[in-house]
Amino acid sequence: MTANGNRYVIAAVDYATRYTVVAAVPSHTAVAVAHFIVGKLVMVFGPARELVIALELNGEVIGVLVDLLQARQVTPVPYRPALLGLVERFHRSWKDMVAIFVSEAQDDWDHWLPCTAYAYNGAKQTSTGFSPNELMMGRKLRTPNELLRAGGVSQIGAFAEYHRKLVTRMESANAAAKQALAMDQRRRAKYYNRKERHTTEFTVGGLVWVLKPPRGQGITKLAHQWVGPATIFQSTGFDNWEVTRDDTGEHLVVHCSFLVSSRCPNESLGVVADKILAELREESDEATDDGGAMT
DSSP: OOTTSOOEEEEEEOTTTOOEEEEEESOOSHHHHHHHIIIIIIHHHOOOSEEEOOGGGOSHHHHHHHHHHTOEEEOOOTTOGGGGHHHHHHHHHHHHHHHHHOOTTOOOHHHHHHHHHHHHHHSOOTTTSSOHHHHHHSSOOOOHHHHTSOOOOOOOOSHHHHHHHHHHHHHHHHHHHHHHHHHHHHHHHHHHHHHOOOOOOOOTTOEEEEEOOOOSTTOOTTSOOEEEEEEEEEEEETTEEEEEETTTOOEEEEEGGGEEETTSOHHHHHHHHHHHHHHHHHHHHHHHOOOOOOO
């Protein structure tokens, strides 16, 4: 806990521009997130059309807020970190930066948090070729290095001319960023397809094993990782399937990469599980490694 009573960090990333908004809060609750969305996002940038919110924050409060904003909510599937990769990347970056300046008591990290957001939004992103602030605000942020040397001040001229140049500059930057993102997506798709472990197609009514790694204190590698068999109930889109466990009746929404046919030999399940988990660790690193170097 900091001297200001803050314990947690809430971050929001615009996936089109990579622009990041961040705040330190005393509690990690849906109400705190709702206040953050309204105060830091809606009242500054306007209502979003689509929100990707961590699974553990789903609830009545967030549901009502999403309805009021007339937005579409996208919920990541458990154990698939790629959808929240940009947010995880920022969390990793601000922790690395704050660790350099935080006091020995580690009770002032929230003081440095805005500085990390400034640096992050001013850094060139490898995927877009621009800094988030350029794409969101239409201009580069001045860095500490620039403040160390004298610089000239240019006159903006008439407001109409300034607006025309700003719009032209932002349109050009966004067009170039779209091309860079398309190239980056093709590269990632090629990387993913090269690692694709199987081409199994699942159908409604089919029987499958579900990978559900046990978690918690005292869990060993020998613990059982597969549950089921389960019956596929329906597709929920984005390669996700709703299944029902035959032994408990539990309903689960599972990504296809966590399913194998019930015809898979029992002696092969352990090898398959290890391979899937190893690929997920690589995918997580790849998904979160998307930020430019801080300056």
